[in-house]
Amino acid sequence: MRKILIVGGGYAGFYTAWKLEKKLRRGEAEVTVVDPKPYLTYQPFLPEVVAGSVEARHAAVSLRRHLRRTRVIAATVTAIDHRHRVVIAKPADGAAVELGYDLIVVTAGAVTRKFPVPGxxxxxxxxxxxxxxxxxxxxxxxxxxxxxxxxxxxxxxxxxxxxxxxxxxxxxxxxxxxxxxxxxxxxxxxxxxxxxxxxxxxxxxxxxxxxxxxxxxxxxxxxxxxxxxxxxxxxxxxxxxxxxxxxxxxxxxxxxxxxxxxxNGANPVVGNHTDLPVDERGFVVVRPDLRVGTDDAPVPDAWAAGDAAAVPDLAVPGHRTVPNAQHAYRQGKHLARNIIATLRGRTPKEYVHHSLGTIAxxxxxxxxxxxxxxxxxxxxxxxxxxxxxxxxxxxWERKARVLAIWLTQGLFGRDILSLASVQHPRDAFVAGGEPPMSSALPAGLPDHDRTAGTAGPVRR
Incomplete structure (x- = not known):
């Protein structure tokens, strides 16, 4: 049984695994997804999460719930050694481990591009x-x-x-x-x-x-x-x-x-810690059929898609596909079909997508x-x-939840409750109900001054 290792559980990685689950025959291959987070973030919903129009949990899709025949490992891939068909994965707790594979799919995504601006x-x-x-x-x-x-x-x-x-x-x-x-x-x-x-x-x-x-x-x-x-x-x-x-x-x-x-900037793991070919910006070099390498120098058993890959845009010659959800979603499904084609001795097809338009x-x-x-x-x-x-x-579960939220807001408006305290859950426990120091009354005041403004006398 062939071992397929998918690095990254974002759009491209999730849809690659999801499609492989549906198309692989029993015993044909086993699929593993490695990602530090146990869910896919549906990024087009993030602006609406900001505004409270979508519940935060509904903008995330659990990998374990929907990838039922895929092994999911919560860890960060720190190095890819394709020559020896192994990756180094570091879980949140414990030592790093080596994961072997026969075929690798790099869908690690991109990171936020930062500049050295003070502050x-x-x-x-x-x-x-x-x-x-x-x-x-x-x-x-x-x-x-x-x-x-x-x-x-x-x-x-x-x-x-x-x-x-x-x-x-x-x-x-x-x-x-x-x-x-x-x-x-x-x-x-x-x-x-x-x-x-x-x-x-x-x-x-x-x-x-x-x-x-x-x-x-x-x-x-x-x-x-x-x-x-x-x-x-x-x-x-x-x-x-x-x-x-x-x-x-x-x-x-x-x-x-x-x-x-x-x-977005290149994922540093892809750009700096792999022996796979990358371009000058740190993105994996891929062919139009999403196999890693070039027409003259293909890399066997290596595939890449999504924001981590420099995918040629055959619809706009001379350009690479825009790193957005629309392409990552389609590339993931296309990549799964191409992997299955190669496993069964067929020729993979090139990825071509003509834009359906731009919406914001x-x-x-x-x-x-x-x-x-x-x-x-x-x-x-x-x-x-x-x-x-x-x-x-x-x-369909996520579609129903999001639609229900939108319908509810149409009747009652957006929720304006802030739960910023969730980011510091121990503060109330540690404080024990004591008021902040700046709000305490000066020491030495008589009792009647300390109780002024209350609903009634303090009973002892």
Whole structure:
């Protein structure tokens, strides 16, 4: 029995394993998926998790629940030695182990691309994982609670200032959804005026959403600015020390919440710790049929797909496929079919995908869709976005849960409860109900002063 090892349980890895389970004959091969997280994150839902339109758990798909005939190992692959057909995997607890294989599939995905901007590493939050999306939402809701109790001033303004760095899909969708949530919160917080909100979107290039053409991109900028956002094009963040954002234009402001969405970079395990061929950017070199290598120098028994691979785009000669969910989903299924074809002595087929268009959410009831010259904006595009993704999220169970949440919100609105304290679950236990030191009354006051303002006398 052939041993197939899949490195990474994201889109491409999950769909490769899922398709192999359905197509492999009994005893034909055994499949193992190695990933540090036991679930697939459905990243197109992250902006809606930020806004509270999708429950955090519903944006994740359990690997063990849906890959029932696949061995799932919760570990991080730290090295790939294809020459000896072995990988090194490090679980969260215990020593690293060697995993042997006959055939490897590299779908490790990409990581958030960071730049050496002072302060970013200590203050910013990414938007690539469901935990980050939850943290962003809770930070905003908590900031509203804290700001409402403060008088006007620099501290209050910092709490009500949000900065997104990066104008790609993640940045624009996250920015639009969080802005929609913030403006919706105003009716629940009469202490806060609309003009106190400061939302900044910073993009280094001269336009946002490079996947759409220039005219729809300009419309998105106007739409966000009409709603109170500030879009800074051809601008870079030069510093963010202690939340003090400094732009290359010279503008400065304090921001309590900074979200970094400045694109993807190569996974360091793939780029630095493997003997498989990688390009100058650290992505695995693959052929159009998703086998690792080139036409002149193929690598036997090695496949790659998704954001970790430099897949040639046969629909746009001279380019590689865009690292997004649409390609990773299709590449994963195509890769599984090609693996089965080679196991059975057939020739694998090249991956060709013609885009179905580009669609993005910009907040509740707002969106944009483009297919060639056709551009749809507003409510209809937003409904198309929701319809597409509720069909695309894996498993009928997840589709039903997401749809139920949306229907409930249509009746009762979005939940505005913050659970930021979940990130520090022991605080209440350790404090034991004691008030913060800053709120304690000075020692030496008489009893009647200490009880002033209570409902009645203190009984002893």
């Amino acid at each position: 970013i590493g200590a203050t910013a939050i990414g938007l690539k994982h469901v935990e980050e999306a939850v943290a962003i939402r809770d930070r905003l809701l908590t900031a509203f609670d804290r700001a409402a109790a403060l008088p006007p001033g620099p501290r209050r303004q910092k709490l009500l200032t949000v900065t997104f760095v990066g104008g790609g899909f993640s940045g624009v969708e996250g920015f639009g959804e969080l802005l929609s949530l913030a403006t919706g919160l105003l009716k629940r917080y009469p202490e806060i005026a609309g003009d106190e909100l400061r939302f900044h979107l910073v993009e280094a290039s001269g336009r946002i959403l490079p996947e759409v053409t220039e005219r729809p991109g300009r419309w998105v900028v106007r739409e966000l600015e009409r709603r109170g956002g500030h879009v800074h094009l051809a601008t870079q963040v030069t510093s963010a020390v202690d939340g003090r954002v400094v732009l290359s234009t010279g503008e400065e402001f304090d921001s309590d919440l900074i979200v970094w969405t400045a694109g 959410t910009l907040g509740l009831g707002r969106g944009i869709f483009q297919y060639r010259r056709l551009v749809i904006t507003g409510l209809l595009a937003w409904l198309m976005h929701r319809g597409y993704h509720v069909l695309a999220v894996p498993s």
